[in-house]
Amino acid sequence: MIGPAEGLQFELALETGPTMDLAWGHCVLRFQAEAVWSGEDAAGRETALRWTWVDLLEFLARNWPWLVLEESYPIPVTPLFPGSLRREAEHRWESGDLPEETIDREDEAVYRFLCRHDLAMALTGLFVPSLILMRQGNQYLVSCPALGFNVLRPYREIIDTLTALGDRLAAAVADSPQPRAKLANALWQERSARLWAQVVPLRTGLQPAWLEQLAGDTAANDDWEIDPEQPDADTELLAAARMSTGHISIDNQRTLLQRLRAAPPTQSPALDALSARLSSDFSEIGRPFEQGYWLADWLRGALSLAPDEPAHPAELLKQWGVTVDPISLPQCALEAIAAWGPRHGPVILLNQAANQQTEQVKPANLYRERSTLAHEICHLLIDRERALPVAEVLGGGAPEYAEKRARAFAAEFLLPRKSAAAVIRSAATLTAAIGQLQQRFQVSRELTAWQVTNSSAFTALSPEEQALLSEIRLAGSAEYRH
Template sequence: MTEFTRFGDPQRFSIAVRWVRDSEPRERRPADHGWSMGDLRIDVAGRNITQSLQGNQPKAHVGWYLSPLLEWLADNWIPLLHEEDFSWSEKSSAPALVACRRALDRWIGESDETGRATYAAAQAWYRRHALRAAAEGGLFPDLFVRRFIDDIELSWSPAPPLFAPDSFTFIADPGTARLPVADVAGPLWEALTWAVGTAPAEEDADRAAVARLAAKVAALHDTAAAEMATAYVPADLLASVRAALAKIGAAAHRLLDDVRLANVPAVSTFSPAVAMFGGVTPNLSGEDVDTISCLLASRMDVAEAPALADLVRPRAAVPLGLPHQDGYDFAADLLEDLDEPGEAEYIDIRGVVRRLGIEVRETRLVTDTIRGVALAGEGFGPTILVNTSSIYNAAEQGRRFTLAHELCHVLFDRGRARRVAVASGPWVAPGIEKRANAFAAYLLMPGTLLRRLLPGQQRIERDDIVNAAATLRVSESALTEHIYNLDLIGEWDRERLRAAFRG
């Protein structure tokens, strides 16, 4: 038996493959892929996710026909590595495996038109991102792959495939990892090209199948970065952005320069424009496209203030853990770094962003679904846009929260390109938005001030909330939810206070 050919680093991501002689006569094997019997091993972050048991026999790899996997990989290459958004409304920050399976379970029984359409969309997303979709009867691991900003998210479980042999099971613990695009795309591409060059085709039909696969691989190799970006931003919207930037001038085209991996058809870093418009409604008006494009262009090549740069560097590429707790922790660290609140009664968030050299623009967009925009990092002057048409920004309390929310993006959400360009709204990754919300809540309502303003041992009453919220310059409802999240009140007291403000 031949040795495995391994591509990649098992401590990050690797795929190992080899062809295996099939003892069955060719006429008794599947017509389409019977030529492709082989073994497969996949490692993610040092964990072998193809490790399995059949009876008492452990194996580090699985053996099955590899052609369906190779065809699936070639057919879905661009969305697999460049599509981030789910095709259904997803409010959790769960990894793709959990979110997709939950969506399929939820919508499979719906009989109305919307339910059927949502289920069909979820199924289509599954087919693009679940390795097992290559062949539901194949012995492939339960692995999902999708884009996550400038990373690739991998999530897996030990769930056995359909029609698995009796007593067969995968034994790797469930997990998730986020890795640089090159760490995943490179090994997958090398495995594809290796397969095309070494395929053990036996008959004319087999050789024709290999030739079709080779043609797909060759076409992928020549795919432009701009075409790959349409998996992240809808093509119509991206065309509008290109037109808007063309009106601004030649220099603005730098905003569309995606970074393509050398010799691998994958974008490692999306351009600032693609990153920004990947998080907005696909129905964004032409006027708003122009406004946001002008913002991007106007802040190009503006230096970042040293005060802000000093805060960003130690926190570069902070991983996304528990969004709520991360947000609180990041805000507490920032307050300590800034020596806030000191003797002040409230956090002057406008003073904080001014001190850090962040430009604030209050602009009325046509859409009310964008709360704010954050722009900062390599090649851009730090900027926060507050959308005055958003219901969240109708009052100064809401605008203060938006400034704090966007400050979190400026400080903590710079990707591997060391920049951030994000429009906060329902299309941004939920985990990132939840973290920014928690950050904003703690920044504006830190424990230090809460201990000064609220009774320590006595029951917190409606008037306590009213007075403290007025001092902190936040809403009563925001303060009530925040002290509940900090375990300063229990569920019963939260409902009591909610009722007091409803009445």
Template sequence: MTTCALSICVGSMPVWPVPGEPDAELEIQVDDFLAHLTEFWKPLMLRQVYPIDVNPLKPSDLRREAMKRWSERQPEIAEREEESVSAFEEAHDLARAFAGLFEVPPFWLFRSGLEMICETGRQLWRLPFDDVRSALSAIGDQICDRLEAADGARWAAAVGAWRERDRGDATGLLAWSIGLNRDLAGSLIADGTLAAPLDFEDVANDNDELRIAARMAGALPPDQIREIISLARSFQKHEAGSLRQVASACISHLTSLSDRRPFAEGEATARFVREWFGIADHHPLDIFAFAENLGIELRTLAAEPPTLDGLAVWGSRHGPGALLNTGSRRVLPNGTRDVRDSAGARVTLAHEICHLLLDGQNALSAVEVLKSRMPLRIEQRAKSFAGEILLPSKAAADAWYEAGKPRRHGEVGQLVSDLAERFQVTRSVAAWKLEHGLEHLDIDISATLDAVAPWR
């Protein structure tokens, strides 16, 4: 009664322990699996950030990225971080539940907003969080039924612990959700910076835009975390029917794409938005007027830290709004007085608009700051969107042909400068969009662009 055969399917497709093999199963002790789910329920359901200052695309890459970081750190720092990485792996790799079995392939679970990343190292799925939570809850309940039928008295403690898995104090629940230590989470509640969660369900819903802001800024010093939360709080709630309508259409459009790579999603969404509003590829876009027409409250001010370029917020109590930090040299370079004349500000605002369109279904706080904890995939998509909405790849490629198909350093450099001036983007964005526009035509001038704009 306490042993069973286990396999994991995504839909009807077996994916673990052997992908595509419906008869491949792992014989396990069900109490081991229940103990793992019970012990690590809160990190599995609430944690959305990695335990150290790296941001891999998927959880199986965490140790690889950590080891690169450790090669440049003091041994005592590396040792401390290694403990954190090991603890993360123990919780988020379900195969660790079966420590007595050898050569069990990994199966990772890691929450990302309304999705749960599920991966084996070779394959990755992004499944609805609520579906995964329901499936794991059902498995735990079934195991409890089996254990109670076998020997209710013997397994009473294990069953009781499972049924109390959602219980926790407000400080602890908040700490798991925003990825901060318990002391700092408690102080944010005590001074009124963040509201204490009502219960597990409240924090698991992940629909508080200020808590999300704290999570995104969580790698910063406490005073800067508080400052960023304050900036997000400064936006008043208002309706933005146009933004909501376009956002809904964009999200529906994404589901029709066959290429779901972040870069492809960003470009496709930008093209869709331009088509929605009838903006031709060769027409420069006034991104400030565009944001205002969508109903986005736009603020420009000098804020701390100077590594903060901007933020976007949209939830039940604040926004939709976007802030551009004029204290950032990327947003307002030396010699530029008006933020609307800054190419860097235009790119940053376009970046924030992407977050508002694609990432605001539940609640959103996107914080563009050094050491931001925004998932890498989401940032890659927003970067791609910003470039394409401001300077479509097709427009850049057409300009190359119109300029006589230049390949020499000076000529390509002049074309990049012309594109940057015409479309009011940075040289790096102009070079990057030119490169990608020509790649679509199987034309490669990347070597020349490496010299013209090496940081593109």
């Protein structure tokens, strides 16, 4: 048995004798005690698959850098789990807005991504259900579309299981005269050196030409602060580059990295203590928006904030020792960049240029800033040990699972649905209620409309009132949609 029963587990029985040269044997792959790869006998009972498992060793060895380091999808879609990547890609392609050559290029990129992350791709000539693994911070996203599950598991657990499996298979073929076995074993023994060569490209998502441009500026290029003892550990600079790539110009990215590099590490004991309390109470189950609502309710309770009492994110962050500073990144949609790793921060850089680009009036800027800071509070409280261990870029390529949770948290923390429903039921008109909620809780009309829509009062509204809420939501963004 390789791997824990509650996670990824291989039940492996290798044969001895001549068939050992290619690691022939029997295997059942289970995930959380459910068989993913197995056969069955004539009576329908589960049996192990007989195969040459050198295939699996070769897959792990060739794809090790990507399995360990790659956190970004290859095209601009944001599925919650990698099992939905192709479906979301096809939805994007069916929009009719992309030229055929772009679709062909993206189709190949998706295929190559799955070839790196789907364990089923290892077994050439044997059909087994897909089991797709993708890193997300200190976790792995695990998808099995055939069995309908998408699960989060600890990063170290998955890596330890795959390492033990690779070591077992490599030991089995160490003396094999077969060329395939020799190559697979050699690739496995060289995996650490090959991983080192891929750390910066895979962790930043930057193309070589872009990396060369950053290399021209000494202040933006040193060693990305990578720990030589832990090349798979993220850094604030790597994470900021990865999540801003594709959303920002080279000049803005250089400015961003310089600012983060200059941010010193600071102590935040009150925040750390609160985060530890929360982690002991929190279970990462249910849909992300449900988790976000729960987290907001927990924090309001911990702060003794009544449902009808407004929250003040900036004051909280100041009390917790989190620095909030402005940064100007023109011509990009990034709202904020936050870092909270061992070398920099906790610090939140608010992109003032984002507000200037949208020509928002002062109250709207205030509402936007409050929402942004509430969003980052969620990450600071719960994601430093999970999906975002060192940094986050709001408006960039941050993991969608954590972003959905943080968006719901921000909305609920700033304007609890219970309070929205109470005002809706007591106000003379819906318009008056929206104005009252905005003024009391200092939030945008869009956020207010979404919280009313998601509240218990929505179904009691007339069709005309529901249509008005829809109009307000559409006039803004879909930021708070589940």
